[in-house]
């Protein structure tokens with residue numbers, strides 16, 4: 001799960017993107033990892049993009065069969081910006097960075113207010129399911145102890 005979480009956005013790297021340019025974000029990471037010898041990580045990665053929450057049929061199918069690792073990676077993606085945030089903060093930051101006109105362009109016009117409301121409902125369902133099976137509250141979520149040091153090392157590299 002940690003490997004999937006660390007590598008979930010690998011398809012955004014300039015060195016990787018061209019080789020999976022025809023694939024949706026997340027699916028590109030899974031494909032590149034499979035080609036690199038790590039096909040087992042893909043299932044935990046493909047459901048993480050927020051755009052997956054906008055596709056009700058895709059989300060419902062994924063949500064019904066996703067592994068706990070996939071659910072946690074997708075939930076972590078909704079809690080982690082530059083720092084650990086609540087989902088409300090994460091969505092507010094995301095909406096600030098991608099105002100409706102930009103979202104509409106990125107999502108090819110599918111981000112109506114109704115879609116945005118559905119995205120939030122699905123994100124809340126994801127949070128409830130993950131926190132329920134872990135027996136925690138959303139406010140209990142913390143970064144792993146090693147992550148602060150690892151982030152500092154990566155920043156200084």
Ligand SMILES: [Fe+2]
Pocket residue numbers: 008009025048049
């Ligand atoms: Fe991502």
